[in-house]
Amino acid sequence: MASASATISSDPAADAATRPLARRFRDLAGRGQKALVCYVTAGHPDPVRSRDLLRGLEDAGADVIEVGVPFSDPMADGPVIQASSQVALGHGVNLSRTLDLVHGAALDVPVVLFSYLNPVLTAGPDALTRAAQAGVSGILITDLPVGADPEREQWLGGGPLDFVRLVAPTTPVERMGAIARHGSGFVYLISRLGVTGERAEVPPELPATVARLRGTTTLPICVGFGISRPADARAVADLCDGVVVGSAIVRAAGESVGAATALVRSLRAAIDER
16 A cells, blocks of 8 residues: 655645545546545554554545544543553553554555644654655644634644544634644535534534635635444535534444444445445
8 A cells, every 4th residue: 555645745835635635625526426434543553553443444435534642631522532542642642653553554545634732742853754754644733723822833734634524513704714824735614513423313503514615715624523324424425515523433342343344334335325
């Protein structure tokens, strides 16, 4: 398998349209397909099986894989992902070992590093360059709202990785546009308030929320938080460009790599059957 890493250019403002995430969404749109974005925690259930899991997700039909960097205080995450983070930390997995894991998996699909700000800062000023060299295409920081720290936002947005931004369902339209303008790759729309985790239904207000965001940006829109069943993935895929599934996959990975890849195959089939 060849790496899907972004080309590291001496010009950090290189055209985002040539980067792996843009190419992936463009190819999917050309085939009339929607992206399946799969989240897993690096080092869970252990470093060896974590690498096998990444490869298994790609084989099962993931279009983009979000790799969570374990963190000791994951306040935005629900109990499943919090527990997986603690397991990974117990195995000594930090950002550097996460990058080793991504590099060793050598995936063909784009990888987005999913992290709180502290682990990235702790890794040093060359963290983004090392991530790109390891095969990472994008980065998403859960606790850095637009305008909170312009200097660090410029560092993240001006480097070799796409800077994926989060939009909450209660975000006013004007701020939705500002968030999208400060991001690249795709926009991650949170389907509901609260922490990550599996839910029983798709929020009824989601179509209107997607429509508001769609009016502010040309970036692909991926929806996540609470999507766990094939039927939910199919319904959400009708509204947006990609579906993000995390907690359900992490829970299945705690059982076995086979259980997680079987779930992803069922999600892939449901999205493609729209």
